[in-house]
Amino acid sequence: MAAPFNFGQLKFLKALTEALFHDADMAISVDQVVANICDLFTKVGGTKLDEIRLSLTATELVLGGPFFTEDDVASRAEKLADRFQNSQIDLFQDMARLRGIVYACYYGHWNAGDQDANAANPVHAQIGFILPKFRQRGAGEVPIEPVTGREIDPTHILDAASLDDEYDVIVIGSGAGGGVAAYNVAAQGYKVLIVEAGPFYPSHDITHHELDMIANLYKHGALQTSTNRDFVVFQGRCVGGSSTINNGICLRVNEAGRTHPDALDVLAKWASIGAPVDAAAFHASYDAVQAKLGIAKIEPRSGRHNGPHLINGWASYAAASSDPRDTRAVADWFAKNFGPPNTPTACSYCGYCNSGCAYGRRMGVAQTYLPAACRDHGARILPETKADQIVWQTTVDGRREAEAVKLILPDGSKALVRARVGVIVAAGTIASSKLLDRSDISGTGYQVSLNVASPVVALMPDGVGGNAWDEDQMSSYVDCGDFLLESHFQPPMSMASLMPGWFDDHASRMKNFGRVHSAGILFPADRRGQVKDGKLEFRLDASDDLPVLRRAMATLTKVHFAAGAIECYPALARGQTITRGMDVDAFFAAAIREQDDVTLSSSHPHGGNAINENPQYGVVDPECRVHGTTNVLVTDASVFPSCIRVNAQWTTMAMAHYATGRGDPFG
Template sequence: MAAPFGHGQLKFLKALTEALFHGAEMAISADQVVANVAELFGKVGGTKLEEMRVSLAATEFVLGPMFSEVGVATRVARIEDRLRDSQIDLFQDMGRLRGIIYACYYGHWLPGGEDQNVGNPVHRQIGFALPKFRARGPGEMPITRVEGREIDPAHILDADSLDDRYDVIVVGSGAGGAVAACNIAAQGYKVLIVEAGPFYPSPAITHHELDMIARLYKHGAVQTTTNRDFVVFQGRCVGGSSTINNGICLRVNEEGRTHPDALDVLAKWASIGAPVDRAAFDASYDAVQAKLGIARIEPRSGRHNGPHLMNGWHAYAATSADPKDARAVADWFDKNFGPSGTPNACAYCGYCNSGCAYGRRMGVAQTYLPEACRDHGARILPGTKADRILWQTAYDGRREAEAVRLVLPDGSRRIVGARVGVVVAAGTIASSKLLDRSDIDGTGYQVSLNVASPVVALMPEGVGGNAWDEDQMSSYVDCGDFLLESHFQPPMSMASLMPGWFADHAARMKNYGRVHSAGVLVPADRRGQIDDGKLKFRLDTQDDLPLLRRAMATLTKVHFAAGAIECYPALAKGQKVTPDMDIDGFFAAAIREQDDVTLSSSHPHGGNAMHENPQHGVVDPACRVHGTTNVLVTDASVFPSCIRVNAQWTTMAMAHYATGRGDPFR
């Protein structure tokens, strides 16, 4: 593999690393951090590597002449002036390079596995223990592997074993594609599932975060919007995002689980021309629940941050004058991690977002995909991009898909015929790009995000146990307009979201075991579009930004109600908040534009919206592309408006709704 960066860029990265750790003790050298950065982007490669090279050159220019030659204190002063405290959008975007540097320090991994990393110096510095070395007593779940759930490698194809024609080609193996593929294969069709990412079964997954992030995420988990204000997390592997998510399963507007004043999502869809049969959709939710064993998680799995959020909410709501707060729902998540109460339930190692190494997550790669292949003859082709759908004209004048042009792992192209039809389920961005390349008009518009941003809280000494010894996400509060969700991350991921600069960031990470964390989930409805293959997204200053400020202020107050000493919202400047401050006033001043806060989303949806009228949507209410006879879209890109909750279960239900109630091609 060629070196991803030149000598000058490596020198600049080292100088930047030394500055970002100024005043802090480093457990590994700056050279090792730079090596980790190079390894990460060497694995990611492609356009993201090119973007990183450009970003490094631009950042070096902005930080002034001879940055690598001046003293560290001078470098720090330049960073403070031009990156940390700047109000210039471009400079703020460059300032997010700090998260990559910190991730590549705290994500350091010694060669080998957990045994070889028992003495990992960075883990030792922050008091973290890998799952294998955690003490589990009576009543605890042992951290062991569950066997027998994985896809048989014999069902994974390569170019030599690929046939020239299949009945149905399904593009994408994630939540929408896997459900559709299984249902269609069960109809007796010969199904090919095309996946752009690699096949990575549970036994191949490790706790080497940097390695897993590079291999299992699109663009190594540093995919951003065009303005670089949002990081968009999407899986790129067999199983898609269901392989690297937290398993959260929420229905839209479920009684008792949703705030009673929350927007009725399906009613809104109907009002804008996209009616869905509510009873049939609920039945699709039920079918997915039965397949995945979706159930309420066990409180022991989220014993630190889970009760912290719920107890803090109850204490906060008891003093709130807003009647909506009294009607909020605070509860444990439902998940496909189990089922609960069985020997195969979640072992709460905390590494959900880098893949379950124990085969315990009932993702689509452990349920729908093995069943589709084992019982119904479907086959999976990984590492392959669907470049274009090829058309012929049907008897009634509509377009009919006859083949898909594929780009194989070696870069060669091959046309594979589709005798019956094509299903597109590659996710909001990739599905929009594929349909656009296939001459489908109107794709990629009105994309919605559930916008996430964390607030970290420092707890008093001796409160509870190690906050990292649990499931990553375990409880939530539905406040009506937004959600609060507990979370905690392994070292690399936590470091990248931990606000702060220089010695402040290091000090906060040294308190790793006694910080609690949660995030806001704010719906941003139809604000984005796919522009030249990338997501362009901007929050509305009149509606979205005030809601984001209110949500983050509320979560900060909840942390304090739970006993926090100080809070660290994910602000670009890294400020801290204390209980004696005017919290609402602080956020009003601190968040003037979206650049001022770290924002992300794991739930992009829309772009190929469902609508009865082809002038206003890409697919009809049966998820068939308007003007075609045999092309379906069965992922979250068909959602006509923001669903406001985590998208996994609803995406699977939509795929089942489109394909699980009979033959969708008849």
């Protein structure tokens, strides 16, 4: 495969890397970091590679063109600080995000081979990180060993040669919505084809090589952004979708005892805007998914360090708070499909959830609904295939009926596959909107919502709290009413990309890998976005959203200090440090003037093809059928009429079950 960058771009990348590590010790060479960057973008390829090439050229020009590479390292670092780290210019702030890629490709370094080949990984040694295979587990703990028997049978995976010309139902997307829908319609006797744009990665093919897994399992290698580059949008692009690479968090909307009592009633909101959902039936769908996935509250031992940090910090903070919302807040352990807990097959809390479970212990869609649909009901999966367009015919009453789907197959050839009964679209908010738009469905991609996340990292006293990397990535949460706080910690590569700071500050924070704890905020940005020309446009509302963002970040920082933190590192573009005694509220009021000032992400895009009784205000009806059609359903999070406020996996699955599991949706 051709090298992803030309000579000039490689020279600039090397100069940039040297500057970003100015005054910092490096355990591997600059050339090796550049090689890691090349390896990442060779695997990602496509439009994202084109974007990074353009960004490199533009960034070099802003930094002085070829003169930048000729400067000494100190001068280059000074230019980076002046023009990017401390800039308020949106374009320069966008370019500054290259630092995260460079740091990720340093701390994501992997020697060729398996965990044994990386037992002495020099970068891991530098920050005191130990790979799962070499961690000591005592009596009563879950061994870090594979669980077998849950994976999809490889004989149920199709290629271009084994694809039939027609199926009863074609399901587009194999994630939370598609997997549940495919199982339900296959169980009703239909011959089902499941089309997935990403590759098939059973658990035994997943490794702890973060750069490799993220390049292969995420859309755009986890570098998908909004059009203004202010939001990173994480979405799985593999068999099982985001359920293969998420943290398995399962929260119902407005669950009594698990949700803040003052939180917006989501289903009531939907009804008020023309999208009534039968609440009893919807919660029955939650129950059905729970039984299939073994969803239950996690064992505290799986989040033994970073999890209690948030819960105990919140208890101390809330006890001193005069805000009545804080006294009514809910602090608890997450429920997950990582288990079931207290069984030999429970989560072994290796900390690598977001790059795929190498141990087959996650009860994701690819370990539950999909293998059952194939094994028990004859469904088949076609990975690495793009659904390009739905082909229509017109019925006698003037409605459109899906007749076939145009596919771009793994070998690059095209095929027209007939759908005798119907089509189910479940490719996610962005991809489903694009497909429906290409298929001449009007009104798609509007009013997209995000649960917006941003981290705050805390430095703890030496010897306090334990190694946060030796546990489940996300284990506890606090529902504060209008936002959530969620504990989280990442393996080295991912943690480096979200760790604030520049130059030796960033390196020093990473060297304290065993002393930092971390959590993030999650707040609803309701119907602020639009999928336009195939990409997500999204902007926070300055008067409604930014105050919530500032208050959530300030609250989390105070909780860290209440838990004993020495100093905190919020995910701000400049990488500032907050120390005890500072006016935290005043700090964030000054530091966050616009959304560009803080690193923002979301793993939960939803909306775009909303349910509404009136086709003028929604794409699908209350049964999730596309208005004006006879046989096309949408069963993913894109049908949510407004922001659901909490992590989206379980609600997406419940929506798919609600649409397909209460009877024959095509009957």
